Amino acid sequence: MKYSRQRECIREFLSGRQDHPTAETVYTNVKKEFPNISLGTVYRNLSLLTEVGEIQKISTGIGPDRFDWNADPHYHVFCRECGSVMDLKLENINHINILAGNEFEGRIDGHITYFLGTCKACLQKEADSQNPQAEYTAACMEHQLLTEKTQNIS
């Protein structure tokens, strides 16, 4: 399939990234190359790319959806502190589908799993705040700037 210049740019922006940008972030960045692009176009193309399996959409139920250039099934960790979403290289755990299938009358053909926790940088921040003497490591703040922040974390 041949892509429009805008769609290609969106795909390009995503490709190879470690973080998992929101539609909004994709929008503000693609805008640098296409100042007139509209948020609707970004959403439209992200949905399209998701549909054809070039990227994947991650919904945590907390904050907006995120997009991952790696469409291969893999897992994610959601940091409760800073809201960042990180990849997890976890061996496949599809055996849980079998376990689930044994208890279910219909057909199970997949699962959505994401892990909840605290990222390295936020653990560090936690430790530092317990020890006021210690200098703040800039690590976490830096991390927060680098990674996507999620609103509405309760």
Added chain:
Amino acid sequence: MKYSRQRECIREFLSGRQDHPTAETVYTNVKKEFPNISLGTVYRNLSLLTEVGEIQKISTGIGPDRFDWNADPHYHVFCRECGSVMDLKLENINHINILAGNEFEGRIDGHITYFLGTCKACLQKEADSQNPQAEYTAACMEHQLLTEKTQNIS
């Protein structure tokens, strides 16, 4: 904690149910007893009950959130055909937290998992439509009426 009559009614409506109603459904039903209740009150109380751990909120990322009177951790199956959400009596699979922890630099303290599949009734419907001779079993339609339907299934 003593509950207001509205809050008690919301709790009461949820308790013991097999399905997993949305805020909207709770609203339309509680309205029978409190015709003047507002959707905001329903949302407020559902959040409150969730916070104190009397019920739990289920977000699949597809359609609105759902509420489960059983606050104990357990798993759910989401039927891709009819959008219903069913309980799953699955032995605990917390070992996946350990597996995840081994691959993650921060701290893992939980996971959210739900299974995707097709429920019994929708499997039946599928089978019937392949065989036009067969009479439609009313099972699935009935099921759709009984269970919550989710909008925006793509």
Added chain:
DNA sequence: TAGAAATCAATAATAATTATCATTATTTAC
């Protein structure tokens, strides 16, 4: 029973996303 505290209903506001539609860009047929 009066005054404080909690909760309410109504409504406005917000966030995230999808739909509409007239216009522009790209492809295809000749």
Added chain:
DNA sequence: GTAAATAATGATAATTATTATTGATTTCTA
């Protein structure tokens, strides 16, 4: 290479789900 057909865009409106605000009402407490 140009015209018609198709596809995609940008702008904007609409929708969906949810949270916040606020003034009125109910309920608890002394």
